[in-house]
Amino acid sequence: MLIELAGVTHHYGDRLVLSEVTATLTEHRIGVIGANGSGKSTFARLLNGLLVPDAGSVTLDGLDTARDARAIRRRVGFCFTDPDAQIVMPTVAEDVAFGLRRLKLPRAEQRERVRAALARAGLSEHADHPAHLLSGGQKQLLALTSVLVTEPDLLVLDEPTTLLDLRNTRRIAAVVETLPQQVVLVSHDLDLLAGFDRVLVFDEARLVVDAAPDEAITRYRSLMTSGAERPEQVP
Numbered sequence: 180m181l182i183e184l185a186g187v188t189h190h191y192g193d194r195l196v197l198s199e200v201t202a203t204l205t206e207h208r209i210g211v212i213g214a215n216g217s218g219k220s221t222f223a224r225l226l227n228g229l230l231v232p233d234a235g236s237v238t239l240d241g242l243d244t245a246r247d248a249r250a251i252r253r254r255v256g257f258c259f260t261d262p263d264a265q266i267v268m269p270t271v272a273e274d275v276a277f278g279l280r281r282l283k284l285p286r287a288e289q290r291e292r293v294r295a296a297l298a299r300a301g302l303s304e305h306a307d308h309p310a311h312l313l314s315g316g317q318k319q320l321l322a323l324t325s326v327l328v329t330e331p332d333l334l335v336l337d338e339p340t341t342l343l344d345l346r347n348t349r350r351i352a353a354v355v356e357t358l359p360q361q362v363v364l365v366s367h368d369l370d371l372l373a374g375f376d377r378v379l380v381f382d383e384a385r386l387v388v389d390a391a392p393d394e395a396i397t398r399y400r401s402l403m404t405s406g407a408e409r410p411e412q413v414p
């Protein structure tokens with residue numbers, strides 16, 4: 180998809196959280212990094228219309244998030260950091276099937292898609308378990324699976340590995356690597372961004388670096404080091 184942000188500014192109350200962000204994104208895999216509170220999640224939420232900007236515009240293939248919310252939600256899958264925010268059905272398999280409802284598939288095909296998606300995520304043995312009894316990491320995998328099964332054109336992942344052990348982090352990395360879809364991934368795990376096409380670095384509500392992963396990560400590291408020397412930056 181062609182993702183265009185033009186002069187995007189966003190506040191929560193009086194607090195400025197994104198200031199004048201302009202970018203045109205067409206790459207397959209786009210990483211988003213930056214300090215805590217720098218505006219990354221806000222940026223991610225603007226991409227699927229969960230938030231609309233106070234000023235400026237966000238468009239995807241010409242669809243404006245402020246006007247075409249329904250069309251955009253159909254094409255953009257979003258995975259929250261906190262999986263409890265999006266797990267909606269009692270059992271694991273039902274939760275994966277939930278996202279497929281609007282496709283109105285024949286029952287057998289729906290079952291097959293759910294089965295295959297759970298197998299890919301390593302969750303097959305939990306299919307009939309209550310979703311709320313999964314571990315935090317398994318819930319994160321379930322949330323991703325329930326989004327992926329709908330085959331969105333663009334997948335926005337907001338810190339999808341925060342609760343995961345190394346094996347499952349690698350599983351997510353492998354899934355992201357092989358996805359045919361465009362991905363925007365917000366992460367503090369810089370290793371996940373190896374092989375990405377482009378990385379955006381946010382700092383204090385601004386998009387401050389927009390470069391290939393190696394350069395972006397190097398500049399992010401130096402930004403964080405110099406930030407530690409600024410007393411007002413220390414929590």
Ligand SMILES: Nc1ncnc2c1ncn2[C@@H]1O[C@H](COP(=O)(O)OP(=O)(O)OP(=O)(O)O)[C@@H](O)[C@H]1O
Binds near residue numbers: 214215
């Ligand atoms: N719903 C909200 N209401 C008020 N303030 C908010 C809200 N959501 C986020 N904020 C504030 O906006 C700022 C940016 O938050 P955001 O979640 O976009 O940052 P982030 O870069 O994703 O941070 P982190 O790396 O810690 O997840 C933070 O100071 C945060 O406290």
